[in-house]
Amino acid sequence: MQETKEIFCNQCGKKLKVENDILKEDAFEAKKQWGYFSQKDAVLHSFVLCEECYDEMISRFAIPVEITEVTEL
Ligand SMILES: [Zn+2]
Structure with a gap:
């Protein structure tokens, strides 16, 4: 059995399709590490x-x- 982690759109809460920790639906992923000047x-x-x-x-x-x-691609 495959373990699937659920990922949701942060704005609307829609569940995105994930298989093996890979997003199967194109989505925007943002990551920002805020540092000293923030x-x-x-x-x-x-x-x-x-x-x-x-x-x-x-x-x-x-x-x-x-x-x-x-x-x-
Ligand atoms: Zn959304």
């Missing part, structure tokens, strides 16, 4: 956003995301 005392923040929530987040950006085409 107001946060050396903590690691991480979250996952589903594609819909990611699109919603970037739609609020004043400057759009940089998009580079990837030829090799």
